[in-house]
Amino acid sequence: MSNIPSELKYATSHEWVRNEGNGIVTVGITEHAQELLGDMVFVELPEVGESVSTGDDVAVAESVKAASDIYAPITGEVVEVNEELEDSPELVNSDAYGDGWMFKVKIEDEGELESLLDAEGYANSIDED
Amino acid sequence: MxxxxxxxxxxxxxxxxxxxxxxxxxxxxxxxxxxxxxxxxxxxxxxxxxxxxxxxxxxxxxxxxxxxxxxxxxxxxxxxxxxxxxxxxxxxxxxxxxxxxxxxxxxxxxxxxxxxxxxxxxxxxxxxxxxxxxxxxxxxxxxxxxxxxxxxxxxxxxxxxxxxxxxxxxxxxxxxxxxxxxxxxxxxxxxxxxxxxxxxxxxxxxxxxxxxxxxxxxxxxxxxxxxRLEAGMNLYGLDMDESVTPLAANMAWTISWDDEARDFIGKAKLAELREAGSEPKLVGLILEEKGVLRSGLKVVTEHGEGVITSGTFSPTLGHSIAMARVPRAVKLEDTVQVEMRKKLVDVKVIKPSFARNGKKAF
Incomplete structure (x- = not known):
């Protein structure tokens, strides 16, 4: 069973969301997702300033195995992207919840955080896969 | 089982x-x-x-x-x-x-x-x-x-x-x-x-x-x-199978024609196809920008379409490489295109040998 930190929120499409306060959240993909994908070779990130809506495909994680779309787990504006991933996509494998973060979003409606899964809900959702 | x-x-x-x-x-x-x-x-x-x-x-x-x-x-x-x-x-x-x-x-x-x-x-x-x-x-x-x-x-x-x-x-x-x-x-x-x-x-x-x-x-x-893909070696089931001849799978060098009296299985058909020069060929492709070439992707050339038989990210080279079956008229060093995620991307045609003995082989 992979690590699913209890302080984060999750989407069934395997993104995690960390509330940084001040309406900013950080988004990445879960340890489970990176395990399924295998070694990451390229990560294509959204543009800073881009408006994203929940469910939009906004990034691509390309691994040795497959290219996989990353979906916006929440609606808002992209305010920062993890440029480290340009040269070191393997950070997504080695530290999925830390240095492997992908982008930050200034969220439109903080209430939307409540509709995301908690750790237990996400754990159940991957059991069903 | x-x-x-x-x-x-x-x-x-x-x-x-x-x-x-x-x-x-x-x-x-x-x-x-x-x-x-x-x-x-x-x-x-x-x-x-x-x-x-x-x-x-x-x-x-x-x-x-x-x-x-x-x-x-x-x-x-x-x-x-x-x-x-x-x-x-x-x-x-x-x-x-x-x-x-x-x-x-x-x-x-x-x-x-x-x-x-x-x-x-x-x-x-x-x-x-x-x-x-x-x-x-x-x-x-x-x-x-x-x-x-x-x-x-x-x-x-x-x-x-x-x-x-x-x-x-x-x-x-x-x-x-x-x-x-x-x-x-x-x-x-x-x-x-x-x-x-x-x-x-x-x-x-x-x-x-x-x-x-x-x-x-x-x-x-x-x-x-x-x-094996970096080394340009075929994988059975991807780069060739029973519907593909050795002439179309970069295996012509493994056919011996020296002894005309020798009758090997498939000889008549292979001799005919070789004479006609009609078989497609297996080449190497390199993509230096982001993205990974994968098997099954369509290759577009001025001589007609081809297909990627094996593709991957090359860890030695840091970019994607592939083997593709393309019309015989396609030449080494040509630029052809691959349809990837709905876009046409330029790739270069080389001999299918990418990395051997620890380093780049082309």
Whole structure:
């Protein structure tokens, strides 16, 4: 069973969301997702300033195995992207919840955080896969 | 039913992620496929290839039979232990399998064929050998470990006995010999130096452990695929199958036309196609920008369409590479396009050999 930190929120499409306060959240993909994908070779990130809506495909994680779309787990504006991933996509494998973060979003409606899964809900959702 | 190799428990011990590979439960990686790839290009790695099928062909007609069965000519083999890469075709010239043949003497040869094609290969060999005085014996009682990389031979030397070391001393590439209980061959599927070692099943786990202790890193099927693709070596089922001729699979060099009197299976059809020059060809593609070429993607050229047969990210080169079957008129150094995620992307055509011996090969 992979690590699913209890302080984060999750989407069934395997993104995690960390509330940084001040309406900013950080988004990445879960340890489970990176395990399924295998070694990451390229990560294509959204543009800073881009408006994203929940469910939009906004990034691509390309691994040795497959290219996989990353979906916006929440609606808002992209305010920062993890440029480290340009040269070191393997950070997504080695530290999925830390240095492997992908982008930050200034969220439109903080209430939307409540509709995301908690750790237990996400754990159940991957059991069903 | 899933088959397990004799090394199955050693894989689990090493933390392997196991997958189903044509009915065999095999390690895809032991954590990181890319690190395993680099271990083989830069140091020494080992693969469990015990699932591969070993078939011994012996008897008075062994040579005559193999001269008919495969497209290369075993008559070229006259030094004991010398190996030959070739294909086995049907009458239509389609590739039933690719294989390596080791020559011991005119009445004794060893074939190593793919595991995914084991049943049809054995059936085909049995049918074709009916009129020849040969005995065909599958040898499932062996495990097989491929140890590959620039340091592979030196690391293997630390665990062989003096007699075995003397036997392998100065062995040239593409040879195989029996050294004590091990059959040691200077063959492989990575583009690196090293050995493929056939070992009695009872000793396979010990050999694996000794290699581990000697600093050889376990590598899974994932790394095996990126290494063979960098080396420009075909994978049966992707780069060719029965619907593809050797002429369209970069295997024309494995057909021997020298002896006009020799009649091998598929000869008439292959001669006709060769004369017509109509077959497509297998080339290498490189994509230097982001993205990964994958098998099945469409290739667009001014001479017509083609298809990627195998594609991957090349860990050695840091960008994507592929093998593609394209119209024969496409030339090396041409720029063609691949349809990727709804966009057409420029790629360069090269000979299918990307990286060998630790470095770029083009």
């Amino acid at each position: 899933t088959n397990k190799t004799v090394l199955h428990a050693k894989h689990l011990e090493a933390g392997a992620k196991m997958v189903d590979f044509h009915g065999w439960e095999m390690p895809i990686n032991y954590g990181s496929q890319i690190e395993e790839h680099h271990a083989v290009r830069q140091d020494a790695g080992m693969f469990d290839v015990s699932h591969m099928t070993i078939v011994d062909v012996e008897g008075a007609d062994a040579k005559a039979f193999l001269r008919k069965l495969v497209i290369n000519d075993v008559d070229k083999l006259n030094v004991a232990g010398k190996a030959l890469y070739t294909g086995m075709c049907n009458e239509e010239g389609g590739v039933i399998d690719d294989l390596i043949i080791y020559f011991f003497n005119d009445t004794s040869y060893r074939l190593v064929v793919n595991s995914a094609t084991r049943e049809k290969d054995l059936a085909w060999i049995a049918t074709q050998s009916a009129d020849f005085a040969v005995t065909v014996t599958e040898r499932p009682e062996f495990g097989m470990i491929a140890v590959q990389g620039p340091e592979a031979k030196a690391k293997v030397a630390t665990i062989l006995n003096a007699e075995q070391n003397a036997a392998v001393e100065g062995m040239k590439p593409f040879f195989g010999l029996q050294a004590g209980e091990l059959f040691i061959a200077t063959t492989g599927y990575t583009g690196e130096a090293g050995y493929e070692i056939v070992v009695p099943e009872a000793q396979a786990a010990d050999l694996w452990q000794q290699l581990l202790d000697a600093g050889v890193k376990p590598a899974g099927l994932g790394a095996r695929d990126t290494l």
